[in-house]
Amino acid sequence: MKAADAWRLSAVPYSEMAFRSILQNSSNMWWGSFGRGSSDASERQDLVTRALRIARFDKLVVAAFVTVAAGAPFLPQILGASYGVSASVTLSLAASFALILLYGVQTLSSFVTSGPSPVLSTLPLLRNDVSLVNLLSFARTSDYLVAGSVACQVIFVSYLTGSALAGVLMLVAGVVNSALAVGVSLWLSNVFYRSILGSKKGKRGGALRFVLLLAWGVVVIGIGVLFAAAGDLIPLVQGVLASPNTLTGSILSLVYPFSLGISVGSIANGFPSLVGKVALVATICYLLVAFAVSRWSMNSVASFSEGAFSGPGAGRVRDTSVSLRSPVAAYAMKDLRASSANLPSAFLFALPTFETFIILLIRAYLPTLGASTLLVAMTLGGMVSLILPLVLVSSEGNGFDFAKTMPMRMGTVVFSKALIATAVFLPAVAVALLESLLKPFGSPFSVLILAASVLAVAAASLLEVRLFLGFAPSGRATFALQEFARMAAGAGVVLLPALVYVAAYIPTVNHPLAAGAMVGVALVELIGVVGLVRRS
Amino acid sequence: MAGVLIEAAGLTKRYGSFDALNGLDLSVASGEIYGLLGPNGAGKTTTLKITAGLIEPSSGSVTVSGFDATKDPIHAKAQIGYVAETPILYESLTPRELLEFEASVRGLVKDSVNRRVRQLAEAFEVESVFDSPIATLSMGTKQKVAIIAALIHQPPVLLLDEPLNSLDAKSNRILKELLSLHVQRGGAVLFSTHIMEIAQRLCSRIGIIFGGRIVAEGDLDQLRARAGEKGATLEEVFMKLTNEASEVENTVRTLRESFFDDEGR
Numbered sequence: 001m002k003a004a005d006a007w008r009l010s011a012v013p014y015s016e017m018a019f020r021s022i023l024q025n026s027s028n029m030w031w032g033s034f035g036r037g038s039s040d041a042s043e044r045q046d047l048v049t050r051a052l053r054i055a056r057f058d059k060l061v062v063a064a065f066v067t068v069a070a071g072a073p074f075l076p077q078i079l080g081a082s083y084g085v086s087a088s089v090t091l092s093l094a095a096s097f098a099l100i101l102l103y104g105v106q107t108l109s110s111f112v113t114s115g116p117s118p119v120l121s122t123l124p125l126l127r128n129d130v131s132l133v134n135l136l137s138f139a140r141t142s143d144y145l146v147a148g149s150v151a152c153q154v155i156f157v158s159y160l161t162g163s164a165l166a167g168v169l170m171l172v173a174g175v176v177n178s179a180l181a182v183g184v185s186l187w188l189s190n191v192f193y194r195s196i197l198g199s200k201k202g203k204r205g206g207a208l209r210f211v212l213l214l215a216w217g218v219v220v221i222g223i224g225v226l227f228a229a230a231g232d233l234i235p236l237v238q239g240v241l242a243s244p245n246t247l248t249g250s251i252l253s254l255v256y257p258f259s260l261g262i263s264v265g266s267i268a269n270g271f272p273s274l275v276g277k278v279a280l281v282a283t284i285c286y287l288l289v290a291f292a293v294s295r296w297s298m299n300s301v302a303s304f305s306e307g308a309f310s311g312p313g314a315g316r317v318r319d320t321s322v323s324l325r326s327p328v329a330a331y332a333m334k335d336l337r338a339s340s341a342n343l344p345s346a347f348l349f350a351l352p353t354f355e356t357f358i359i360l361l362i363r364a365y366l367p368t369l370g371a372s373t374l375l376v377a378m379t380l381g382g383m384v385s386l387i388l389p390l391v392l393v394s395s396e397g398n399g400f401d402f403a404k405t406m407p408m409r410m411g412t413v414v415f416s417k418a419l420i421a422t423a424v425f426l427p428a429v430a431v432a433l434l435e436s437l438l439k440p441f442g443s444p445f446s447v448l449i450l451a452a453s454v455l456a457v458a459a460a461s462l463l464e465v466r467l468f469l470g471f472a473p474s475g476r477a478t479f480a481l482q483e484f485a486r487m488a489a490g491a492g493v494v495l496l497p498a499l500v501y502v503a504a505y506i507p508t509v510n511h512p513l514a515a516g517a518m519v520g521v522a523l524v525e526l527i528g529v530v531g532l533v534r535r536s
Numbered sequence: 537m538a539g540v541l542i543e544a545a546g547l548t549k550r551y552g553s554f555d556a557l558n559g560l561d562l563s564v565a566s567g568e569i570y571g572l573l574g575p576n577g578a579g580k581t582t583t584l585k586i587t588a589g590l591i592e593p594s595s596g597s598v599t600v601s602g603f604d605a606t607k608d609p610i611h612a613k614a615q616i617g618y619v620a621e622t623p624i625l626y627e628s629l630t631p632r633e634l635l636e637f638e639a640s641v642r643g644l645v646k647d648s649v650n651r652r653v654r655q656l657a658e659a660f661e662v663e664s665v666f667d668s669p670i671a672t673l674s675m676g677t678k679q680k681v682a683i684i685a686a687l688i689h690q691p692p693v694l695l696l697d698e699p700l701n702s703l704d705a706k707s708n709r710i711l712k713e714l715l716s717l718h719v720q721r722g723g724a725v726l727f728s729t730h731i732m733e734i735a736q737r738l739c740s741r742i743g744i745i746f747g748g749r750i751v752a753e754g755d756l757d758q759l760r761a762r763a764g765e766k767g768a769t770l771e772e773v774f775m776k777l778t779n780e781a782s783e784v785e786n787t788v789r790t791l792r793e794s795f796f797d798d799e800g801r
Contacts, residue, residue, distance in 0.1 A: 320657045321650045322636040330640030341628030399626035405588055406641050407614035
């Protein structure tokens with residue numbers, strides 16, 4: 001088969017794979033299916049149409065975003081900053097690596113679990129041709145992203161350094177970076193789904209999954225930090241790289257992606273420092289690693305298309321007993337189990353860790369835990385918790401039809417999901433209480449702020465789940481607006497008690513009164529929302 | 537009719553400009569296996585989904601053991617075991633986790649549910665995959681898990697949408713025996729199929745659904761009489777009642793001519 005024919009043919013399995021991934025990971029898409037895996041043919045058709053449309057345009061939108069992200073670190077020099085390009089190249093590579101990785105993990109999940117297209121194997125094609133088509137459909141997962149980011153990096157480096165050689169080295173660095181990002185995302189998906197499907201009950205598998213989730217969280221949060229602090233990071237990194245004879249500079253010349261950044265930055269000057277030469281050697285090593293990773297990726301893709309990935313061999317199970325719980329607890333347990341089987345949604349299990357970390361960070365430099373600090377930290381923590389109801393509703397997927405066949409009120413579903421969201425918020429509260437042993441509260445009544453936060457998060461979670469399960473979308477724009485309104489409603493419920501505290505404190509300067517009012521409002525919110533849910 | 541467990545009256549379901557159901561009436565009594573027989577898109581699955589409470593009708597009503605499926609879905613669903621045409625299950629769960637979830641939500645008693653699960657798991661030979669994620673199971677095994685899920689609470693009404701499609705011969709036989717036992721104990725079964733032999737052998741009554749309505753119903757002799765085809769097979773009766781006999785003949789003739797033309801070339 002000619003390469004051009006194989007490329008053309010690969011569009012079909014690629015579309016199918018992207019489509020399946022979008023349906024599988026709708027929780028992470030801005031448009032979301034939000035769990036309304038519907039039995040109603042018209043709604044299902046709407047979902048499929050939307051998924052197909054997104055499958056076509058999602059990659060284009062993400063590619064544009066990756067291209068902008070890859071170009072953003074060069075902005076200071078374009079605007080006249082006088083330092084070299086090493087730090088910008090480093091940050092640009094880090095940003096494109098992380099974004100390609102994020103997109104890859106979402107898109108490659110269905111590739112890993114069921115191969116690109118079983119239909120291909122049934123056609124009268126040679127085995128090598130099938131492998132080639134599958135390989136190309138795999139390449140299509142990130143072609144725009146890689147092309148956009150690498151082109152942007154090459155153009156900016158060539159323009160800023162005026163060196164064709166630097167441009168060529170940037171091209172090599174960009175390709176190495178992309179090959180590694182795609183390889184890592186394939187590996188991450190592969191290991192995660194194998195750990196789920198291969199050793200579901202094993203403690204080792206569970207621990208491995210938790211480590212992967214933490215790694216995933218680091219990537220997600222790392223991207224946020226990278227964008228939030230890019231303006232401060234570039235001069236900081238450039239300062240380190242500008243002092244090549246320091247120990248830090250020497251170490252960084254070996255570390256990815258600094259070595260690539262230093263190489264590109266140094267090549268225009270003919271590698272004047274030893275660190276530049278070491279970085280070039282390291283870059284060559286990374287090129288070899290990228291080559292090996294690419295070969296592994298190709299072999300993996302070939303094995304997926306031949307159906308090498310399969311579930312566990314059936315073992316002998318004699319005990320078929322089942323454990324029973326209350327309906328709400330059973331539903332919550334089902335949610336935890338179902339959500340942990342999907343890498344992006346499984347991130348929620350790592351959320352308490354990050355939430356606690358963020359809250360601790362806010363308070364790290366304060367000698368006491370004043371009311372205002374607690375108020376800000378707990379409100380922010382509460383807002384973060386509100387991601388969970390959305391993820392939990394989304395993780396229902398088509399299986400929701402199974403739940404719908406059971407004699408169960410909507411309240412059972414709503415309470416179970418709100419229970420998880422509130423439980424995830426509790427570690428942050430527990431840490432605040434433990435922390436108060438070291439750093440005393442400004443007033444003993446501050447503990448009321450913690451109580452009010454828990455009540456508000458519970459009420460907001462209930463309201464959000466209720467709203468997400470209760471609406472029927474109509475039209476894409478209306479749908480997006482409705483989603484926003486639902487999230488805003490939850491955020492409002494978390495925010496209101498804090499605002500009441502402020503409103504009560506400013507005129508009276510009475511902390512116990514303000515804290516009491518905050519608890520009162522949060523309690524009223526919770527009672528009101530529980531009543532609303534019970535009526536459904 | 538005494539002991540009616542399923543009663544649908546004037547059911548309609550409209551998807552845009554398409555009428556999936558167009559005033560469907562049917563009733564299934566205790567002790568009956570009622571087969572819904574019809575071509576693709578005739579409304580079989582829609583009828584079952586409305587009865588199971590998965591979708592709401594555009595108009596009309598359906599009651600299950602006297603409970604309105606739309607107005608009182610909680611009580612109606614407690615009476616039903618439903619198996620979809622394509623198993624709808626939480627695929628990331630294992631069969632054990634799925635059944636735990638279902639038994640808990642239905643509020644079943646532990647000892648009896650464990651006994652029931654063990655019997656059914658043995659009968660359908662799914663013990664070995666009891667702790668494997670459903671996503672990794674074959675279509676037939678998924679179907680077996682869906683059937684067990686529909687049976688663990690011993691519901692009086694079973695709604696089965698093409699239940700025998702993916703099952704192996706042994707499980708096929710076991711399910712048929714289970715259905716017979718179910719109706720002997722006073723239960724009712726409403727199931728859809730387009731396989732005539734199954735409908736002919738298994739059902740006490742057959743409803744021929746076409747264009748979203750029951751165009752004829754009864755046992756085989758009643759259907760023969762209705763079609764005016766004495767001694768005809770169910771397939772012949774079906775073709776006659778759905779006016780598809782001449783259409784099929786024309787299609788076959790065209791295909792035959794096309795095939796011979798191709799060979800002659």
